[in-house]
Amino acid sequence: MKKLRIGVVGLGHRGRQLIEVSGSFDNVEIAAVCDLKPTNWYEQQWLSDAPLAEKFPEAVFYEDYDKMLDEASLDAIIVETGADIHAEFCMKGLRKNINVLTDIPVVASLQEAEDIWKASQKSKAQIYTGANANFQKLVVLLKDFYNKGLLGNPYYMEAEYIHWSMPKSKESIHLNENGDWRKLLIPIRYSTHSLGPLLTILKEDLRTVSCFGTGPQGEGSTKDDMMCAQFQTESGVVVRLMRNGRCRAKIGHHNYRVFGTEGYFEKIDRFSTPVIRYNSMKELDTELKETGGEYMPPAYANNPKAVGHGGVDYAMLDHFFKALSGEESECVTLREGLAMTLPGIYAEESAKRGGEVLTMYYPWDKEWTTKL
Numbered sequence: 117m118k119k120l121r122i123g124v125v126g127l128g129h130r131g132r133q134l135i136e137v138s139g140s141f142d143n144v145e146i147a148a149v150c151d152l153k154p155t156n157w158y159e160q161q162w163l164s165d166a167p168l169a170e171k172f173p174e175a176v177f178y179e180d181y182d183k184m185l186d187e188a189s190l191d192a193i194i195v196e197t198g199a200d201i202h203a204e205f206c207m208k209g210l211r212k213n214i215n216v217l218t219d220i221p222v223v224a225s226l227q228e229a230e231d232i233w234k235a236s237q238k239s240k241a242q243i244y245t246g247a248n249a250n251f252q253k254l255v256v257l258l259k260d261f262y263n264k265g266l267l268g269n270p271y272y273m274e275a276e277y278i279h280w281s282m283p284k285s286k287e288s289i290h291l292n293e294n295g296d297w298r299k300l301l302i303p304i305r306y307s308t309h310s311l312g313p314l315l316t317i318l319k320e321d322l323r324t325v326s327c328f329g330t331g332p333q334g335e336g337s338t339k340d341d342m343m344c345a346q347f348q349t350e351s352g353v354v355v356r357l358m359r360n361g362r363c364r365a366k367i368g369h370h371n372y373r374v375f376g377t378e379g380y381f382e383k384i385d386r387f388s389t390p391v392i393r394y395n396s397m398k399e400l401d402t403e404l405k406e407t408g409g410e411y412m413p414p415a416y417a418n419n420p421k422a423v424g425h426g427g428v429d430y431a432m433l434d435h436f437f438k439a440l441s442g443e444e445s446e447c448v449t450l451r452e453g454l455a456m457t458l459p460g461i462y463a464e465e466s467a468k469r470g471g472e473v474l475t476m477y478y479p480w481d482k483e484w485t486t487k488l
């Protein structure tokens with residue numbers, strides 16, 4: 117079997133995790149890896165039982181990304197650098213016709229959105245978005261519920277991504293040991309895990325936004341402790357997104373609620389026991405039903421290899437590797453990635469302007485401009 121030659125740039129926590137999961141696929145070879153910090157490859161790291169260099173002796177380590185792209189004959193690269201610096205790595209791959217899977221948010225500015233959009237159109241290679249939240253059970257069930265007409269038309273949706281943070285905890289120290297992007301990124305910019313799942317059942321882009329932030333309120337805060345954005349589509353659907361900088365309670369990360377003309381769907385994540393609930397006026401029994409809200413997509417539930425964020429990382433990579441092999445798959449496209457990323461950039465700008473309502477455009481709109 118010809119193996120896919122995969123390269124990974126960014127060997128922080130996420131890059132290392134995706135190397136391990138990718139390495140479990142029979143048709144994948146981790147051929148090359150790259151980081152500015154060789155220790156991330158050669159030395160044992162947090163949450164690992166051995167240095168990755170020992171686990172993947174065939175992989176060639178590079179400190180220089182351009183050199184890796186020139187020398188390693190890759191079928192694809194996985195971009196796992198900090199959340200504010202993905203686009204340049206993706207575009208370099210695309211220019212060399214190397215396929216790309218990029219983590220989210222895809223871009224850090226409207227200019228990057230324009231550049232990567234154009235680069236993808238010129239390239240013979242494919243670029244997909246590593247939006248693993250889009251592969252979770254919630255999305256599988258929600259899309260099915262919507263496609264069967266049980267939800268009707270969604271008219272209001274909301275999502276929260278509230279990540280517990282305790283600055284001096286072992287976890288926080290490790291999460292920040294490879295760079296400062298977590299400390300610097302404005303919370304609402306990390307909109308992707310929340311909007312991505314909701315956008316899978318919206319037939320239009322988010323068009324307007326107004327956002328407020330609390331500013332730094334707690335001791336030691338340097339950015340907004342909480343931000344809240346409200347978006348609206350052209351037809352009037354309202355989407356609310358809450359994102360935290362500070363939260364000192366482990367209350368569960370991801371919540372989603374969808375109100376439709378015929379039904380209701382939610383995932384409420386509290387204290388590690390997430391629950392999905394739904395009901396529809398189209399069914400004989402209109403009472404609220406309940407099922408487990410774990411991440412694992414149902415199609416992978418019996419696959420012992422399906423690991424990483426409860427199995428969604430494996431599912432996402434499975435779709436990516438199938439796409440590379442010419443098989444049918446449901447990867448998250450660049451367009452979908454930008455549709456969940458750009459609202460965060462506009463929302464940050466709205467918050468800076470005191471909640472001013474801004475109109476949002478995307479590189480595929482005729483009114484597109486890189487000016488905010």
Ligand SMILES: NC(=O)c1ccc[n+]([C@@H]2O[C@H](COP(=O)([O-])OP(=O)(O)OC[C@H]3O[C@@H](n4cnc5c(N)ncnc54)[C@H](O)[C@@H]3O)[C@@H](O)[C@H]2O)c1
Nearest residue numbers: 126127128129130131150151152196197198199219294295
């Ligand atoms: N989808 C998810 O579930 C999920 C979860 C965690 C993180 N993430 C995303 O994964 C990405 C990486 O997160 P992380 O926690 O691993 O970050 P990290 O800061 O631990 O790792 C980033 C790595 O990129 C390396 N890097 C930076 N510039 C480089 C360059 N020019 N060449 C080579 N290497 C370079 C850094 O040295 C660092 O080791 C982020 O975009 C983050 O948002 C996604």
